Amino acid sequence: MKAIELSGRIDEERRLCIDQPIPVEGPRQVRVLILIPDDDDLPERTWLQAAARNPAFAFLSDAGEDIYTVNDGRPLADEE
Secondary structure, three states, X not given: OOOXXXXXXXXXXXXXXXXXXXXXXXXXXXXXXXXXXXXXXXOHHHHHHHHHHOHHHHHHHOHHHOOOOOOOOOXXXXXX
């Protein structure tokens, strides 16, 4: 048996909505295991992984979006 980890949410009508396309061709029978966090806050890593896989941000891979370099701006000084 093969396992695939995906993120998603349960909507107001108690339906499971997956955040990205499932990388398996169908139709196909599957088993679903739902892991619910103890609290309502998702770890930052989960948000970052979801954003990294979200096609809405694919444009950021375009070299034309790299408008800043390490020589731009000034370093921040930690003033305590």
